Amino acid sequence: xxxxxxxxxxxxxxxxxxxxxxxxxxxxxxxxxxxxxxxxxxxxxxxxxxxxxxxxxxxxxxxxxxxxxxxxxxxxxxxxxxxxxxxxxxxxxxxxxxxxxxxxxxxxxxxxxxxxxxxxxxxxxxxxxxxxxxxxxxxxxxxxxxxxxxxxxxxxxxxxxxxxxxxxxxxxxxxxxxxxxxxxxxxxxxxxxxxxxxxxxxxxxxxxxxxxxxxxxxxxxxxxxxxxxxxxxxxxxxxxxxxxx
Amino acid sequence: xxxxxxxxxxxxxxxxxxxxxxxxxxxxxxxxxxxxxxxxxxxxxxxxxxxxxxxxxxxxxxxxxxxxxxxxxxxxxxxxxxxxxxxxxxxxxxxxxxxxxxxxxxxxxxxxxxxxxxxxxxxxxxxxxxxxxxxxxxxxxxxxxxxxxxxxxxxxxxxxxxxxxxxxxxxxxxxxxxxxxxxxxxxxxxxxxxxxxxxxxxxxxxxxxxxxxxxxxxxxxxxxxxxxxxxxxxxxxxxxxxxxxxxxxxxxxxxxxxxxxxxxxxxxxxxxxxxxxxxxxxxxxxxxxxxxxxxxxxxxxxxxxxxxxxxxxxxxxxxxxxxxxxxxxxxxxxxxxxxxxxxxxxxxxxxxxxxxxxxxxxxxxxxxxxxxxxxxxxxxxxxxxxxxxxxxxxxxxxxxxxxxxxxxxxxxxxxxxxxxxxxxxxxxxxxxxxxxxxxxxxxxxxxxxxxxxxxxxxxxxxxxxxxxxxxxxxxxxxx
Numbered sequence: 140x141x142x143x144x145x146x147x148x149x150x151x152x153x154x155x156x157x158x159x160x161x162x163x164x165x166x167x168x169x170x171x172x173x174x175x176x177x178x179x180x181x182x183x184x185x186x187x188x189x190x191x192x193x194x195x196x197x198x199x200x201x202x203x204x205x206x207x208x209x210x211x212x213x214x215x216x217x218x219x220x221x222x223x224x225x226x227x228x229x230x231x232x233x234x235x236x237x238x239x240x241x242x243x244x245x246x247x248x249x250x251x252x253x254x255x256x257x258x259x260x261x262x263x264x265x266x267x268x269x270x271x272x273x274x275x276x277x278x279x280x281x282x283x284x285x286x287x288x289x290x291x292x293x294x295x296x297x298x299x300x301x302x303x304x305x306x307x308x309x310x311x312x313x314x315x316x317x318x319x320x321x322x323x324x325x326x327x328x329x330x331x332x333x334x335x336x337x338x339x340x341x342x343x344x345x346x347x348x349x350x351x352x353x354x355x356x357x358x359x360x361x362x363x364x365x366x367x368x369x370x371x372x373x374x375x376x377x378x379x380x381x382x383x384x
Numbered sequence: 385x386x387x388x389x390x391x392x393x394x395x396x397x398x399x400x401x402x403x404x405x406x407x408x409x410x411x412x413x414x415x416x417x418x419x420x421x422x423x424x425x426x427x428x429x430x431x432x433x434x435x436x437x438x439x440x441x442x443x444x445x446x447x448x449x450x451x452x453x454x455x456x457x458x459x460x461x462x463x464x465x466x467x468x469x470x471x472x473x474x475x476x477x478x479x480x481x482x483x484x485x486x487x488x489x490x491x492x493x494x495x496x497x498x499x500x501x502x503x504x505x506x507x508x509x510x511x512x513x514x515x516x517x518x519x520x521x522x523x524x525x526x527x528x529x530x531x532x533x534x535x536x537x538x539x540x541x542x543x544x545x546x547x548x549x550x551x552x553x554x555x556x557x558x559x560x561x562x563x564x565x566x567x568x569x570x571x572x573x574x575x576x577x578x579x580x581x582x583x584x585x586x587x588x589x590x591x592x593x594x595x596x597x598x599x600x601x602x603x604x605x606x607x608x609x610x611x612x613x614x615x616x617x618x619x620x621x622x623x624x625x626x627x628x629x630x631x632x633x634x635x636x637x638x639x640x641x642x643x644x645x646x647x648x649x650x651x652x653x654x655x656x657x658x659x660x661x662x663x664x665x666x667x668x669x670x671x672x673x674x675x676x677x678x679x680x681x682x683x684x685x686x687x688x689x690x691x692x693x694x695x696x697x698x699x700x701x702x703x704x705x706x707x708x709x710x711x712x713x714x715x716x717x718x719x720x721x722x723x724x725x726x727x728x729x730x731x732x733x734x735x736x737x738x739x740x741x742x743x744x745x746x747x748x749x750x751x752x753x754x755x756x757x758x759x760x761x762x763x764x765x766x767x768x769x770x771x772x773x774x775x776x777x778x779x780x781x782x783x784x785x786x787x788x789x790x791x792x793x794x795x796x797x798x799x800x801x802x803x804x805x806x807x808x809x810x811x812x813x814x815x816x817x818x819x820x821x822x823x824x825x826x827x828x829x830x831x832x833x834x835x836x837x838x839x840x841x842x843x844x845x846x847x848x849x850x851x852x853x854x855x856x857x858x859x860x861x862x863x
Binding site: 150 | 420421422440441442443444480483484485486487497508
C-alpha cells in the first residue's frame with residue numbers, strides 16, 4: 140500500500156501510521172509542523188515502513204497548501220492508492236461560543252477545508268482508477284448535541300460528504316471510509332474526563348486499518364458507539380432538549 | 385511561589401498566577417490540547433499518597449515542560465516520586481511523546497523520546513534480536529522514568545543499572561535551556577540525573593545501547609528452597625553463573641522455620657538451537673476493571689496463595705524455555721493489579737543491605753520482620769552488584785529486598801521507620817522509586833552521597849524550580 144497521511148504525527152493518526160509501517164506500507168506524511176513530521180517519519184522508518192518516509196507541509200487552515208502537498212506525495216511515492224485524513228481541530232463548545240475567530244477556524248478546518256482536501260485527493264485517486272479515501276469524522280456529527288454543537292456541525296458536513304462520495308464513486312473504484320470515533324484518549328482530549336467506553340488510539344487504529352483493507356464505508360470506534368448513536372438518533376427533540384449529552 | 389506552574393486552572397481555579405514573560409506558553413492555537421486542565425488526583429502505582437495537581441500531556445515535550453515543577457512518565461513509581469508537591473502544581477506527562485528518533489542497526493544504539501514505553505521498545509526490537517540491557521519488573525514504564533529512577537533488574541549483579549547503558553540525554557534544565565548531556569558533555573549533570581528522580585531537569589530524549597540477544601526466548605531454571613539461609617546462599621551462588629537471577633520469598637508462612645522459604649529463578653537468553661523457531665507472540669493481558677474494596681485482599685488469602693506458589697513448584701529443579709514477557713514481567717499479565725489493594729493503596733519497601741548473603745545482618749532483617757509482625761504480601765529478593773554512574777542510584781553490592789504492604793496509616797509508618805532504622809544501622813539504603821513513608825532525617829542518615837548530589841542539583845536549579853512531593857518530604861524542598 141502507498142498511503143498519504145494528513146495528521147499522522149499525533150494521536151490516532153500516529154497509531155494508524157505505525158500499524159501501516161509495521162507491515163511495510165510506503166508512507167508519505169502531511170502536516171503543519173515540519174519538525175514534528177520529520178520526527179514521526181523517522182519513527183515510522185525505524186518501525187519498518189517501506190523505503191524512506193517523506194513529508195510535506197500541509198495545513199488544514201490553508202487550502203492553497205493542499206494541491207502542492209499531494210503533488211509532492213504523488214511524485215515521491217510514484218503514485219499513491221490510499222489517502223487518510225486524521226487531522227482536525229477540537230475545542231469545547233463554550234470556547235467556540237465565546238470566540239468567533241476560533242469558531243471560524245474550527246468550522247473551516249474540520250468542515251470545508253477537510254472536504255476540499257478530500258476533493259483534491261479524490262480527483263487524484265480517480266485519475267489512477269480508484270483507491271481508498273479514509274477520513275476521520277466523529278460521532279459528534281450524528282445528532283445536534285449540546286456539548287458539541289459547532290464541532291458536530293462541521294463533522295456532520297464531513298460525514299455527509301463522505302457518504303455521498305461513497306454512493307457516487309464506489310463503482311468507479313473509489314472506496315470511501317468514514318471513521319466516527321467516540322471518545323478516544325489522545326492529545327486532543329487531554330483534560331476532558333474520559334466517559335465509559337473511552338478508546339485507546341492503538342485499538343482504534345487496528346480497527347481503522349481493518350476497515351481500510353476491507354473497504355468498510357463507515358466505522359464507529361470503539362464499536363459500542365454505533366449502538367449509543369443509534370439510540371441517540373432515535374431520541375425525540377423533547378428529550379434532547381432536556382439531556383446534557 | 386515564583387510564578388511557576390500554577391496555570392491553566394481555568395474556571396475551577398480562578399487565582400491565575402502571574403508568569404514571567406519568558407516562561408509564558410505560546411498563545412493557544414486550535415488543535416492544541418484544551419488549555420483548561422482539570423484539577424486531577426494524581427498518584428503513583430501504590431495509590432498512596434494521592435495529591436491534587438494538574439497534569440499536562442502532549443506529543444510536544446519541549447512545549448509542555450516549559451514551566452512545570454516536574455515531568456512524569458507512566459506513574460509507575462510506587463510512592464510520591466512522580467507527584468507534584470501539594471498545592472495545585474502542574475506536572476508534565478510524557479506518555480504521548482513516544483517516538484523512536486534514531487536506531488543504528490550496527491551498533492544497537494537507539495535514541496527515543498522520553499515517553500516511549502519500554503513495552504514499545506521491546507516489541508519493536510526484540511523480534512530483531514535486540515533487548516533493553518536492563519529491565520525493571522514491568523514494561524509499563526517510560527524510558528525517561530527508567531533513567532530518572534536508574535532502574536535495575538534481575539541482572540544487576542552482572543550488568544548494573546539502566547544508566548550504565550545510557551549514552552546521552554537531552555534535557556530541559558531549570559532555567560529553560562535545552563541541553564544534551566552524557567559522560568563527555570556536562571558529565572556531572574548526566575550522572576546526577578541517572579537516579580535523580582527527575583529533579584535535576586526534565587528528561588526529553590534518551591539514547592541507550594541495546595543488547596544483542598541470541599534468540600527472543602528465555603531459558604529458565606528454577607528451584608524450591610526450604611529456608612531463608614539456603615535461599616540467600618543459592619541466590620548469590622547462582623549469580624556467579626547466571627545473568628538473570630531473582631528470588632520470590634514467602635514471609636507469611638505459618639511456621640517460623642518456613643519464614644523466608646521460596647523459589648529461586650534463574651534465566652538466560654536461549655540459544656537459537658534450543659529456542660522455538662517462531663518468535664514469541666505477545667501475551668494477552670487482563671485488567672482489574674475497577675478498584676476493589678480495601679478490605680477484600682486479606683492476609684489469609686495471600687498466605688494460601690504463597691503456599692500454593694511454593695508447593696506447586698515441586699521439590700525438583702525445573703528447567704525449560706519460557707516467554708520473555710512471562711520471565712521479566714510476570715505481574716504485567718494483570719494490568720492495574722494495584723487495584724486489588726483498594727482505595728487505601730499499598731506501598732513497597734525496598735532496601736539493599738550490603739555484604740555477602742551469609743552476613744548476620746540478613747538475619748537481623750528477618751528478625752525485624754518477625755518482631756514487627758510484618759506480613760509482606762509480596763517479597764522479591766535480588767542480588768546487587770557494584771554501584772554505577774548514577775550519583776544517587778539505589779543499588780550497591782549486597783542483597784535487595786522488596787516487600788509489598790497494604791497501607792494502613794500509622795502502623796505502616798511505624799513499620800517503615802523501624803526498617804529504616806535497621807537499614808541505617810546496617811549501612812544499607814532505600815529505593816526512592818518505591819518510597820512513600822521514609823522520614824527526611826532517616827534518608828539523610830542513610831545517604832552520605834546526598835550532599836554531593838544536592839550540590840549538582842543546586843548548580844543547575846539554584847531557584848529550586850524542580851520539585852516533587854517526594855523531594856518536599858525527603859529533601860527539604862519548599863512547597
